[in-house]
Amino acid sequence: MMKNITKAPISRGLQAVFAQANEDDGVAQILAKINELKASKDNEISALKEQIAKAADTETVNALKTQLAQSEQTINSLSEQIAALQLNGGVGSPNAADKAAHDAILAYMRMGDIHSELKKSDNGNGGYLVPTEWDRTITDKLQEFSPARQVFFVQPTSKPTFEKLYNLHGSTSGWVGETDERPNTNTPTFKTLKFETGEVYANPSATQQILDDAEIDLGQFLATEVQNEFTLQENKAFFTGDGENGKPTGLLTYAEGGTNATKHPLGAIKVVKSGDANKITYDGLIDLVYSLPSIYAQNAQFLMSRNTIAVVRKLKDADGNPIWQPSLQAGQPSTLLGYPVVEMAEMPDVAANALPIAFGDFKRGYMILDRKGVSVLRDNLTKKGYVQFYTTKRVGGGVSNPEAMRLLKIAA
Structure with a gap:
């Protein structure tokens, strides 16, 4: 040749x-x-x-x-x-x-x-x-997509806001004799919590000529790229979002001492200390598991980042046995202390005062609101010679029940 x-x-x-x-x-x-x-x-x-x-x-x-x-x-x-x-x-x-x-x-x-x-x-x-052969595929830079929508409860809504009612109890009763008076007793009290939905948008553009002449379908490429970006943005907001401009309010912000610790009618998400100022301990994990009420422990699972999983897999009990149990069946998660573990990239890594592990029944603990799916407006009129792909999605999120979850804090 x-x-x-x-x-x-x-x-x-x-x-x-x-x-x-x-x-x-x-x-x-x-x-x-x-x-x-x-x-x-x-x-x-x-x-x-x-x-x-x-x-x-x-x-x-x-x-x-x-x-x-x-x-x-x-x-x-x-x-x-x-x-x-x-x-x-x-x-x-x-x-x-x-x-x-x-x-x-x-x-x-x-x-x-x-x-x-x-x-x-x-x-x-x-x-x-010796012409150059051009690769007509595109290799993407790595993006990690967490299964947040599989873990949390997803609530479709036809309105921009969604209100949830909470029973704070408060009813009282008393023992009486046969002829004793029966005065009024206290009734339950209720509170509501409003969940907002916000809009995330993207507006990429391309010239009409490059759309016509490109060796790949640029329209489809941009659509996929924007959808991936939306997924990254909303997943990040489900854990650390500040709630401003309709952005979801992140799960970690509801922790005791967090920015939204007083936002929920049922209080903050309780925090359990790891037992060491710099690392996770076996005793700390035991405390975390048994701090969750049994009614929520039935469907509980762990959420942690890949780096935290690497740390936990090295832990052993008092007899030197690994507390991590790898899955023996395809499609089934590995377990920690008998509970499934879900890898979640948005969770913090192990560090002093960090919250690297969440444990609980997340279907009952956190709610994602879907107001409207991805919508694309293809605009070739605003800027002559260019096509703008104005893309939007309306979504919200927040803690629905803080009592169904616990967070592990790296602290003595």
């Missing part, structure tokens, strides 16, 4: 062929002229071999062998030029797209310097013969 050719000396006979070539000659016409010259050289080589076989003295044999070597070198050169021209387009005249390469080959072939070399690094000296 041409990419392996490092030197292609041009014989004077070959120079003559290209000196006679017309500008309008196609690759086929040039190939025909080279092949004619190659055939004459083949005949010359055959004749020289016959003369060598019949020669009697050493001096004559050596002289004939020198001529044979020169002829064979010429044949090799011709074969290389034929291969070069065939790679440039095979039979037929070059089309408009190949015109630059075709002109460069003719100019090269007509050069008087018989020591010229074909080089991939120089288009005029053969670079056009």
Whole structure:
């Protein structure tokens, strides 16, 4: 192949062929002229071999062998030029797209310097013969997508806000005798919590011409890219969102001492200390599990980042047995202290005062509100020559029941 050719000396006979070539000659016409010259050289080589076989003295044999070597070198050169021209387009005249390469080959072939070399690094000296193959796929930079919507409860809503009612109890009762008075007792009290939905948007644009001419479907590519970006943004908000501008209020912000510790009618999410100022301990995990009421422990699971999982997998009980149990069945999660573990990239890593592990019944603990799915407005009028892909999604989220969850804090 041409990419392996490092030197292609041009014989004077070959120079003559290209000196006679017309500008309008196609690759086929040039190939025909080279092949004619190659055939004459083949005949010359055959004749020289016959003369060598019949020669009697050493001096004559050596002289004939020198001529044979020169002829064979010429044949090799011709074969290389034929291969070069065939790679440039095979039979037929070059089309408009190949015109630059075709002109460069003719100019090269007509050069008087018989020591010229074909080089991939120089288009005029053969670079056009080694075209670049373009990968028509795109390799994405890694993005981690957490299964938040599989873990939390998803509530579709037809309104921009969603209100939830909470019973704070407060009823009282008393023991009475047969004839004792029965005064009024206290009744339950109620509170409501309003969940807001907000809008996340993107507005990428592309020229109409690149949409028409690109080797990939740019419209579909941009749509997929925006959807992935929305997923990253909402997942981050489900754990750390500040609730401003309709953004979801993050689960971690409801922790005791957090920015939304007093927001919920049922109070903050209780925090359990790890037992060490810098790391997770086995005793701390036991405290975390048994701090959750049994009614919520039935469907509880752990949420933690991949780095935290690496730490937990090394922990052992008092007898030296690993407390992590890998899954023995495809599609089933591994377990920690008998409870499933879900990898969640948005959870913090282990560090002093961090909250690296959440434990609880998250279907009852956190609610995602879906007001409207992804909507795309393709706008080719606002900015002439460009197409804007105005994309929106309306979503909300917040803690629905803090009592159903616990958080582990790295603290003594």
